[in-house]
Amino acid sequence: MFTVFLEMTIDVLTICNLCKDNSQATENEESHFVGAMEGQIFLKKGSLDSLSPQNLVDCAIGQYHNAGCNGGMMDNAFQYVIKNGIDTEKEYPYRGVDEKCQQKEHAHKFSKYVDIHPKEEDISKALSANGPIAAAMDASTLLFYSHGIVDHKSGCSDDANDLNHGILLVGYETQGVDDYWIVKNSWGTLWGEQGYFKLRRNINACGIKHVTSFPQI
Template sequence: MFKSIVLFSSLLVVTFALSDVEVAQEWKQFLETSKKVYQSPKEEAKRLGIFRENLKKIEAHNKIFNEGKVTYKLGVTKFTDLTPEEFLEYVHKDKVLPSIKADEVFKANPNFTAPGSVDWRKQAKLFVKDQGQCGSCWSFSTTGAIEAHYYIARRQAVSLSEQNLIDCATSQYGNNGCNGGNYNGAFDYVKENGIDTESNYPYRAQQGSCNQRSTAVKISGYSNVNGDENSIQQAVASKGPVSIAIDASSELQNYHSGVLDDGTCTSNVNHAVLAVGYGEENGSPFWIIKNSWGSNWGENGYYRLVRNRSACGITTMPSYPRI
């Protein structure tokens, strides 16, 4: 359909009337920042039409955001030239596969009082990355969790290799490369084999032969978190970031900022991410979620999801690694 190098210098919040001239200006900037190249003028015209329709939706939504009726804002992203169905095709590449049970389960302690807010972005070294056109979100959730917990335990920042997992933590660990997987199976792989660094084993966004040559980090195991938000909150507060699976078939296509609370997502999870904190804004409690769509999507690669409603399947399969 198109070739994409997804390097966005900014996300545009659309607040203008949709004249042809203004749409043309926004389209030009979109092409410049996204670096998208289409196969033919006909394909580009089709994408422009879709882009225009998405701009209308963004403008209508942001009007009610400015009126204080919703808690999140939309904007132009690298996905704004896709139909909702095409965006879902992209999301569904990930295919979060059935969970593997860990040897430990973390449950909420009734005697533990969690802090009012936690933000591991301020306390642990986190790396925002981009999975590109490969359905490998599970590997990014895995590396993000291990990177964070390794820093918490050792005070050493290390960027780990998703490609190592894509190539090596394959079907015997319940994973299928660029066609989906499960971070628990990937945790098992790292427990048994360790994982290399990003610099030694760089990301290619396609599955290849296993070529792990060194081990930067090993883990002792991983813990499932009991499937309720209180347990996840305590785990995030007392242990560190937690890998979670969510339903990404909501407003994430054009999400810009704020607390996502659109009421449309379900418990049918299709995307692996990382819960790195929580808090509250203007009476809206939220989770801080680290995504794998690049630092120029959302809030510098993160988004906030409404908390205490089991939104988007967040309680389905949370877990974290043990260093």
């Protein structure tokens, strides 16, 4: 559920499934697409269903212009799911490699997706109203993160042309003078703060404002 503290904090970690370990395939984009969809299902239906990133790895290719384990664009993945639906992870388990599309049950479908205006204030409002937000950032300096707040001092770029990694915005918080996003990564729970990290808010840290979107049931 949402936890909101006097408009200073919003934290939706409780509606996000555990970080999936995607070390075997470069499916970062697929994982944050899936996280945004799982959040929508919980908010609308009250169920915490684990959806299948492998479904998107194998099937959101060809006319949808994504590249399986080599990644892809969030809007392309959402377009695929709007037309075809997405299986649960139980029905379409993770394999970690590109395989032939084997979609089965079409367990969940979505009606549309929304691209958010590239302002962090608008992203905050969208997260408060709609749950987890799929986003892209420059993660070139993120590999050795262990704790703390990531910002431009880490050496990441804020340029839209340098976006190279998909993540999921699950909350935002203010502690003293520090405003930051709470971000779910896709590198497993041994990375960072149990699979999550903090990203400085309202300064376009690592280009976070440029590409954000969420699906709707």
